[in-house]
Every structure is written in structure tokens, then in C-alpha cells.
Amino acid sequence: MGVEKKILVIPGDGIGQEVTSWGKKVLEAIAENFKHKFTFDEGIMGHVAIEATGDPLPDETLEKARKSDAILFGAIGHAKYDNDPTLKVRPEQGLLKIRKELGLYANLRPIKLFDDLLQASSIKPEILQGADILFFRELTGDVYFGEKKRSEDRTSASDLMIYHKYEVERIARKAYEAARTRRKKLCSVDKANVLEASRLWREVVQEIAKEYPDVETEHMFIDNAAMQLIKDPKRFDVVLTGNLFGDILTDEASQIAGSMGMLASASVGDAIGFYEPIHGSAHDIAGKGLANPLASILSAALLLDISFGLKDEAQRVIKAVDVTLRQGYRTMDIATKHTANEFILGTDAMGAKVL
Amino acid sequence: MGVEKKILVIPGDGIGQEVTSWGKKVLEAIAENFKHKFTFDEGIMGHVAIEATGDPLPDETLEKARKSDAILFGAIGHAKYDNDPTLKVRPEQGLLKIRKELGLYANLRPIKLFDDLLQASSIKPEILQGADILFFRELTGDVYFGEKKRSEDRTSASDLMIYHKYEVERIARKAYEAARTRRKKLCSVDKANVLEASRLWREVVQEIAKEYPDVETEHMFIDNAAMQLIKDPKRFDVVLTGNLFGDILTDEASQIAGSMGMLASASVGDAIGFYEPIHGSAHDIAGKGLANPLASILSAALLLDISFGLKDEAQRVIKAVDVTLRQGYRTMDIATKHTANEFILGTDAMGAKVL
Numbered sequence: 001m002g003v004e005k006k007i008l009v010i011p012g013d014g015i016g017q018e019v020t021s022w023g024k025k026v027l028e029a030i031a032e033n034f035k036h037k038f039t040f041d042e043g044i045m046g047h048v049a050i051e052a053t054g055d056p057l058p059d060e061t062l063e064k065a066r067k068s069d070a071i072l073f074g075a076i077g078h079a080k081y082d083n084d085p086t087l088k089v090r091p092e093q094g095l096l097k098i099r100k101e102l103g104l105y106a107n108l109r110p111i112k113l114f115d116d117l118l119q120a121s122s123i124k125p126e127i128l129q130g131a132d133i134l135f136f137r138e139l140t141g142d143v144y145f146g147e148k149k150r151s152e153d154r155t156s157a158s159d160l161m162i163y164h165k166y167e168v169e170r171i172a173r174k175a176y177e178a179a180r181t182r183r184k185k186l187c188s189v190d191k192a193n194v195l196e197a198s199r200l201w202r203e204v205v206q207e208i209a210k211e212y213p214d215v216e217t218e219h220m221f222i223d224n225a226a227m228q229l230i231k232d233p234k235r236f237d238v239v240l241t242g243n244l245f246g247d248i249l250t251d252e253a254s255q256i257a258g259s260m261g262m263l264a265s266a267s268v269g270d271a272i273g274f275y276e277p278i279h280g281s282a283h284d285i286a287g288k289g290l291a292n293p294l295a296s297i298l299s300a301a302l303l304l305d306i307s308f309g310l311k312d313e314a315q316r317v318i319k320a321v322d323v324t325l326r327q328g329y330r331t332m333d334i335a336t337k338h339t340a341n342e343f344i345l346g347t348d349a350m351g352a353k354v355l
Numbered sequence: 356m357g358v359e360k361k362i363l364v365i366p367g368d369g370i371g372q373e374v375t376s377w378g379k380k381v382l383e384a385i386a387e388n389f390k391h392k393f394t395f396d397e398g399i400m401g402h403v404a405i406e407a408t409g410d411p412l413p414d415e416t417l418e419k420a421r422k423s424d425a426i427l428f429g430a431i432g433h434a435k436y437d438n439d440p441t442l443k444v445r446p447e448q449g450l451l452k453i454r455k456e457l458g459l460y461a462n463l464r465p466i467k468l469f470d471d472l473l474q475a476s477s478i479k480p481e482i483l484q485g486a487d488i489l490f491f492r493e494l495t496g497d498v499y500f501g502e503k504k505r506s507e508d509r510t511s512a513s514d515l516m517i518y519h520k521y522e523v524e525r526i527a528r529k530a531y532e533a534a535r536t537r538r539k540k541l542c543s544v545d546k547a548n549v550l551e552a553s554r555l556w557r558e559v560v561q562e563i564a565k566e567y568p569d570v571e572t573e574h575m576f577i578d579n580a581a582m583q584l585i586k587d588p589k590r591f592d593v594v595l596t597g598n599l600f601g602d603i604l605t606d607e608a609s610q611i612a613g614s615m616g617m618l619a620s621a622s623v624g625d626a627i628g629f630y631e632p633i634h635g636s637a638h639d640i641a642g643k644g645l646a647n648p649l650a651s652i653l654s655a656a657l658l659l660d661i662s663f664g665l666k667d668e669a670q671r672v673i674k675a676v677d678v679t680l681r682q683g684y685r686t687m688d689i690a691t692k693h694t695a696n697e698f699i700l701g702t703d704a705m706g707a708k709v710l
């Protein structure tokens with residue numbers, strides 16, 4: 001009855017190690033309960049991979065990735081590299097390379113608040129209540145992948161912000177398709193009043209919009225979007241944007257969900273899906289058992305839903321998170337001082353509650 | 356006793372017309388009260404200039420600018436150009452050109468909440484109370500001014516994100532000097548984990564930091580900064596960042612001040628200062644007498660303070676705004692439904708109250 005699937009787990013750096021083990025345990029529990037057969041393999045990437053092999057994305061990990069049906073990833077990055085901008089080999093190169101190699105051009109980041117976290121955000125509850133946004137962030141183009149240069153005398157440095165028509169088209173179609181199944185509103189974010197790449201972006205989205213006359217299209221400048229997102233998050237349904245602007249807006253939007261520790265993302269393209277929390281490696285709390293495992297667990301839910309089409313299983317996971325929160329269990333990052341019925345747990349205790 | 360100064364007023368587009376007249380009236384009142392002699396000239400720029408001359412920044416305006424001691428500007432932009440990304444001549448080019456031509460490389464944006472607007476924001480009052488941030492946004496470099504290209508077949512488009520060492524140095528020094536007069540904390544925002552231009556930025560800031568051992572320096576990635584800014588605005592004192600990231604962060608930060616309609620900015624460099632509200636042309640409400648004139652009035656205060664060194668006069672203006680707010684007068688954008696003692700006014704009535 002069940003399905004057979006191969007899942008690659010890449011914990012990565014910092015709290016990635018602690019939280020990803022919980023995403024994996026939840027997948028194992030789902031397999032057992034729903035009679036699926038998930039087989040797991042593990043790969044290294046990022047700082048841990050540099051330490052072990054000198055390469056942030058060893059060939060072996062990439063090969064394992066290609067052979068898997070879906071990938072559950074943790075986080076990447078290390079303060080050592082952040083403090084020394086002259087280092088040539090960097091953890092993030094591993095993540096950027098795997099996105100490119102696997103053609104993961106669409107990064108989906110659903111932003112929705114669990115009812116019980118209404119007080120955990122810095123934003124007023126009445127502004128948040130009912131907000132439900134699905135971000136489509138382009139993931140394999142933009143200034144992330146354009147040519148990088150340093151002048152010979154090292155006194156100037158540049159990155160090329162570049163978009164190709166086909167890159168905008170394919171993600172725009174995915175975003176419009178999703179908007180059709182939701183509230184039928186799409187907001188495309190760019191900086192077309194200044195950037196040529198954004199003007200191309202806008203032209204292409206305007207064209208694709210004609211194929212979806214049932215979806216209402218709006219174009220917004222990134223500066224305004226960064227403001228509107230916290231002023232009135234309810235005005236957004238699907239938000240479509242480039243790699244850099246998407247990076248910024250989705251982190252900002254984490255406040256709408258109460259905390260970064262709650263947000264999962266799915267990177268998809270033409271083949272394998274790649275699932276990861278939005279939060280980073282958070283080295284300041286790594287190894288202390290304090291990190292919130294919910295984003296990894298919710299990434300596992302996205303994996304079940306999007307890569308395997310297992311909607312009931314995904315819902316079961318989300319429900320488990322919801323119930324855990326309703327019972328008052330919180331990790332540090334989502335704790336408030338507003339209710340007496342709050343119990344602050346560490347990573348493992350929180351993971352176990354959901355399980 | 357008083358000073359003699361020449362001020363160029365450039366109302367620009369949309370609500371720029373309505374609000375800038377109030378900034379000017381306040382300057383006139385200050386001159387009268389404090390026995391200064393301000394002479395005013397007026398210039399055109401943006402969509403209005405394109406309509407009149409075909410050029411978003413006519414030479415005549417630029418010449419007037421060079422001859423003035425300070426410039427009070429309104430806003431720029433028009434929906435016509437936003438909806439048609441293929442248009443070659445665009446209003447924003449006027450603003451970008453004047454920034455470049457006058458060497459206005461440092462854009463200062465102070466973010467501080469007037470006590471009476473604590474309820475006007477979407478962010479919780481307890482998160483906002485006491486927040487006081489001074490942004491230093493680099494204004495004549497970055498992807499704004501790097502080479503723009505469109506491929507011949509028009510299927511790809513690019514902008515070069517580029518920074519030169521001297522550009523980072525000069526604004527970093529200005530920001531550190533300011534930090535010294537404040538809480539002695541500086542946060543430099545970049546994306547050094549991905550961008551080469553950001554790695555140069557970080558290297559240079561790390562170097563300049565050594566000249567200011569009394570100031571505590573922190574480096575933060577833009578995605579994290581966009582999140583921290585609303586999660587915990589009080590952690591920031593001086594924020595130093597590039598042109599694009601500064602554009603995004605300062606608009607976002609407007610929520611900390613209650614509304615975009617409250618925020619003024621000063622663009623300075625080696626000579627003349629240029630003062631403008633952060634808000635844009637807002638064509639949806641232009642000509643209706645609804646726009647908030649306070650950002651223009653506060654821009655006039657910044658002009659008095661920074662360009663003319665007239666601190667008492669600047670304080671008088673800020674005080675007038677404060678008193679007006681305390682009396683319960685609000686424009687639409689800063690109105691809340693929390694107090695019965697609120698009186699909603701249009702642009703002119705609000706301007707007159709401050710006057």
C-alpha cells in the first residue's frame with residue numbers, strides 16, 4: 001500500500017545538526033504509521049564538509065542527492081568565515097552549488113501563523129491575525145549567481161545582477177498556478193524604477209499575467225514591499241520575487257509567523273525537492289539544545305506534501321505541531337510572557353512532544 | 356545677526372507638490388522668527404520635468420542646485436513609468452543624477468518615534484518604545500549606478516553591483532563619527548556570505564573600525580537585519596549600509612516611526628545638502644490634500660541643523676511637530692482608533708497647525 005522513497009538528510013552546520021534529526025524522526029514515525037518505506041542516507045555540506053574534505057559540497061554528497069527522491073537539509077554557515085571576508089572557500093558555496101546543480105529554481109516559503117503564537121511576534125496580533133502568504137523566491141539566478149569580480153589591486157569588487165527571460169517565466173508560472181489554488185492574488189516584487197534586471201522581470205511577469213486573467217496581479221517596489229509586509233501582511237496572498245529580494249523579504253516575514261524558528265521552505269525545480277528551515281546555523285546557540293526543531297519538522301511536512309504527494313501525512317505533522325503549541329509547549333524563541341500556561345522546552349523535549 | 360542662505364525647493368512629483376510647500380513655509384517662518392535671510396528659488400525634476408522639457412533633470416535645475424546652499428526636495432515617480440518598464444526616459448533618473456552630480460554619497464535617515472505615535476505602528480508599543488536609530492545609507496554607488504545592460508534580443512538584463520574601497524571608507528567614517536556622538540554602537544549590514552561587493556564592504560568597515568575603538572562594531576547579513584529591525588529595533592544605534600540594502604531597510608524602518616509620512620532624510624557629501632522625505636510620490640492620494648506634510652517639515656528641520664548648523668531653529672521645528680501631535684492632530688496615515696482625542700486633518704490644516 002505504502003510508497004517507497006529514498007530521502008537524503010544533510011544536517012549541515014550549527015543548529016542544523018540538532019534540529020534536522022527531529023525532522024528525520026518525524027519522517028520515520030510517519031513511515032511507520034502510514035506503512036511507507038522511507039530509506040535514509042546522510043550527506044555532508046557546508047563548514048562541516050570543508051573541515052572533513054576541503055570542499056563545501058563534496059561530489060559524494062551531490063551524487064547521493066541525485067539518487068534520492070527528496071532531501072531534508074538543516075542549515076549552513078560559520079562565524080569564522082563571516083569574520084574573515086577574504087577566505088576563498090566558504091560554506092555557503094555548498095548550498096548555492098547544490099541549488100544550481102539540482103535546478104532548484106523555485107523556493108516556496110509559506111508564512112502562516114499558528115493560532116497559539118499570536119503573541120510571540122513583535123507585530124500586533126490584530127495586524128497578524130489571518131495573514132497567510134506564500135512566497136515564491138527565484139533561487140538559481142540574480143546577483144547570487146552572476147559573475148563576481150575583485151579588481152587586481154583589490155580596491156573594487158562587483159557582482160552581476162542578471163536575469164534571463166526563461167528564468168522569470170518558469171517561476172512566474174509556478175507562482176500563478178499556486179495563486180489559482182489560493183485567494184487568486186499575486187504580488188510581484190522588484191525595483192523596476194532603478195534596475196534593468198527588474199524591468200525585464202516586470203515585463204515578463206506582465207506577459208505571463210495575461211495567461212492567468214483570473215488572478216489579480218500587482219507590482220510593487222521592494223522598498224515599499226518591505227514596509228507593507230509588516231504594515232498590513234493580510235494584503236498579500238502569493239508573493240513572487242527574485243533571489244536577493246526574496247531572501248530579505250522572507251526573513252523579514254518570519255516575524256509574521258512569530259519566529260524564524262517556525263518557518264520551513266521547499267526548493268523545487270524540474271526533479272528532486274529540497275526542504276530546509278529558513279533559519280540559519282545560529283552558532284551562538286548551537287550544541288546547547290536550545291534550538292527550535294519545529295522549522296525542520298515543518299520542512300519534513302512540506303517534503304511529504306510536495307515531493308511525495310502525501311497530503312494526509314503532511315497534515316498529520318502540521319496537526320502534531322499545532323497540538324503541541326496548543327498545549328503550551330514552547331522553545332525559547334517563541335516564548336512570551338503573556339500566559340501562565342507556557343512550558344519552555346529544549347530542542348529534544350520539544351521534538352519528542354511533537355513525535 | 357542672522358545668516359543669509361539660498362535654498363532651492365524642488366517639489367517634484369505627486370504629493371511632493373503639496374507637502375514641500377509646507378516644508379518651505381516652515382523655513383520662512385523660522386527665518387522671520389530668528390532674523391535669518393533665506394532666499395528661495397524653485398526647480399523642476401522627475402515626471403513634471405519630463406513633461407515640461409523631456410529631461411528628468413534639466414540643466415537649469417542642476418545649475419540652480421549648484422548655486423544654492425541647501426536643497427529641499429519632495430518626491431519623484433509616476434505610475435505611467437511603473438506600468439511600462441520599456442520606457443527609456445524615467446523620472447527616477449533625475450533623482451539618481453542629482454545625487455551623483457552633487458556627490459551626495461551619504462544619506463542619513465534618523466528613525467525615532469514621537470511619543471504620541473506609539474499606537475500608530477503595526478509593531479507593539481513595548482517593542483518600539485525607546486527605539487532610536489540613525490541610518491547611514493550609501494547613496495552614489497552599488498547596483499544603482501553600476502552598468503546596466505539589456506541583451507540585443509532583449510531576453511536578458513543586468514545591473515552591476517559594484518563598490519570601490521574609497522566609497523565605503525568615506526561613508527563608514529561619517530557613520531562612525533556619528534556613532535561617537537550617540538550610543539557608540541555601529542551595525543554594518545551586508546550580504547558578505549554571498550556577494551563579493553559585500554566582502555569588500557566588510558573588509559573596509561573592519562579596517563575603519565580600528566580607528567574607532569570606542570565604538571562597538573557589529574556585522575549583520577541583510578536578511579537577518581530585515582528581521583531584527585522589527586523583532587528588536589532597540590538593539591540598533593547607527594546602521595551603516597549600501598545603497599540597495601539601505602533603500603529597503605529604511606522603508607521597512609518607517610514602521611518604527613509609526614508611518615512613512617513621518618520620516619525625513621538628509622543626503623550629504625562634500626558640499627551642498629539635499630533634504631527629502633523618505634516617502635514617495637504616492638500618486639494614489641496626490642492632489643487630494645490628504646498627504647502628511649510632517650516628513651517635509653522634518654526635512655526642513657534636518658536642513659537647518661545639518662546644512663546651516665542652526666540647532667535651536669531645528670529643535671523649534673521638531674518641538675512644533677511634537678506639540679501638534681500631542682494635541683491630537685493626525686493625518687490619515689498616522690491615525691489610530693485608540694484614542695477619542697484624535698482629530699484627523701488634511702495636508703494644509705496639519706501644516707498650518709505646526710506653523
Ligand SMILES: CC(C)[C@H](C(=O)O)[C@@H](O)C(=O)O
Binds near residue numbers: 092095578
Ligand atoms: C545561507 C545563505 C546563502 C542563504 C541565502 O541567502 O540564500 C540563506 O540566507 C537562505 O535564505 O537560504
Ligand SMILES: CC(C)[C@H](C(=O)O)[C@@H](O)C(=O)O
Binds near residue numbers: 194432447450602633
Ligand atoms: C525613487 C527611488 C529611485 C529612490 C531610491 O530607490 O533611492 C527612493 O526609493 C528613495 O529611497 O529615495
